[in-house]
Amino acid sequence: MEQLKYILAIESSCDDTGAAVLCNDKVLSNVVAKQEIHELYGGVIPELASRAHQQNIVPVVEVALQKAGIQKTDLSAITFTQGPGLMGSLLVGGSFAKSLSMALDIPLIAVNHMHAHILAHFIDEEGFDKPTFPFLAMTISGGHTQIVKVNSFVDMEILGETTDDAVGEAYDKTAKILGFPYPGGPLIDKHAQNGNPKAYAFTKPKVDGLNFSFSGLKTQILYFIQKEVQKNPDFIKENIDDICASVQNIIIKILMDKIKLAVEQTGITQIAIGGGVSANSGIRKALKETETKYGWKTFIPKFEYTTDNAAMIGIVGYHKFRLGIFSDDEVVSKARLEF
Numbered sequence: 003m004e005q006l007k008y009i010l011a012i013e014s015s016c017d018d019t020g021a022a023v024l025c026n027d028k029v030l031s032n033v034v035a036k037q038e039i040h041e042l043y044g045g046v047i048p049e050l051a052s053r054a055h056q057q058n059i060v061p062v063v064e065v066a067l068q069k070a071g072i073q074k075t076d077l078s079a080i081t082f083t084q085g086p087g088l089m090g091s092l093l094v095g096g097s098f099a100k101s102l103s104m105a106l107d108i109p110l111i112a113v114n115h116m117h118a119h120i121l122a123h124f125i126d127e128e129g130f131d132k133p134t135f136p137f138l139a140m141t142i143s144g145g146h147t148q149i150v151k152v153n154s155f156v157d158m159e160i161l162g163e164t165t166d167d168a169v170g171e172a173y174d175k176t177a178k179i180l181g182f183p184y185p186g187g188p189l190i191d192k193h194a195q196n197g198n199p200k201a202y203a204f205t206k207p208k209v210d211g212l213n214f215s216f217s218g219l220k221t222q223i224l225y226f227i228q229k230e231v232q233k234n235p236d237f238i239k240e241n242i243d244d245i246c247a248s249v250q251n252i253i254i255k256i257l258m259d260k261i262k263l264a265v266e267q268t269g270i271t272q273i274a275i276g277g278g279v280s281a282n283s284g285i286r287k288a289l290k291e292t293e294t295k296y297g298w299k300t301f302i303p304k305f306e307y308t309t310d311n312a313a314m315i316g317i318v319g320y321h322k323f324r325l326g327i328f329s330d331d332e333v334v335s336k337a338r339l340e341f
């Protein structure tokens with residue numbers, strides 16, 4: 003029988019301080035301290051994020067251990083986000099993980115945040131199937147938009163990615179234009195559910211192959227709103243549901259068209275989505291519909307594993323542990339980490 007491994011995982015790449023404890027591929031605890039301070043500024047302020055991580059990291063780890071019902075001395079390894087992300091934020095989690103692994107004299111395992119969004123599907127959860135290799139993963143978040151061919155736990159190829167803004171940024175910047183607080187993606191999603199997706203037509207950016215571009219769409223939306231508000235100052239208020247539904251409609255179309263192309267190019271029909279934007283109800287629905295329409299098998303993570311969290315770091319740590327892939331204490335945090 004496989005020996006039980008207890009892994010402590012730490013995530014601090016952006017503005018959420020996360021700690022999780024896994025026993026093999028099961029999550030015993032998954033704690034996230036959200037940093038509300040950034041809402042005041044309409045976006046993440048890196049210096050404030052790293053200071054908040056410093057304040058949060060010790061209590062978050064303590065709560066994660068307590069909730070898991072284990073002691074530090076029961077741990078088999080510490081795993082942490084090495085990158086990509088905000089340098090000051092990564093350093094807090096990285097330094098903490100390194101020190102604790104040295105103090106406890108247990109292995110340290112560095113994890114790529116983008117691999118973690120993808121491998122979150124391998125967390126053992128009742129009612130959630132795991133994909134089999136190879137599969138296609140689309141990671142859609144506030145920082146990234148990627149389509150990846152996943153060959154194994156450690157072998158992944160980026161087939162396409164954004165050439166400018168991430169899809170989450172398109173949501174958040176549109177939300178800002180509409181006067182919503184940061185991050186506005188979930189609010190656009192909420193209003194979209196009551197609106198007419200065909201009320202206003204936006205055009206799809208032309209981007210070759212499997213790459214994406216969202217900055218042109220943002221400008222298109224901005225000019226459209228400015229023009230309409232000039233004619234009617236209450237345009238936003240009076241039509242908020244239809245505006246949100248139309249924006250959501252074009253974003254879903256962009257994402258789904260690229261996934262269809264990736265399936266055509268690779269012949270792979272298992273599709274997994276991840277990242278904060280995969281919480282979006284419209285995207286989830288559009289993806290699920292492909293199961294009956296095209297016979298694809300789709301994987302949508304449990305809600306708590308879509309946005310940044312430490313459990314997803316822990317599952318990568320567990321598989322690296324199993325495969326004997328460890329980091330030494332020279333490992334450094336990297337704002338841009340090679341895939």
Ligand code: KG4
Binds near residue numbers: 144170186188
């Ligand atoms: O993965 P995540 O928590 O952080 C990054 O690594 O970026 O993603 C955050 C992004 C934000 O842009 C937020 O607006 C977006 O995910 N988001 C959504 C929804 N929930 C979160 N966007 C659209 N619809 C949602 N329901």
Ligand code: ZN
Binds near residue numbers: 143277310
């Ligand atoms: Zn993320």
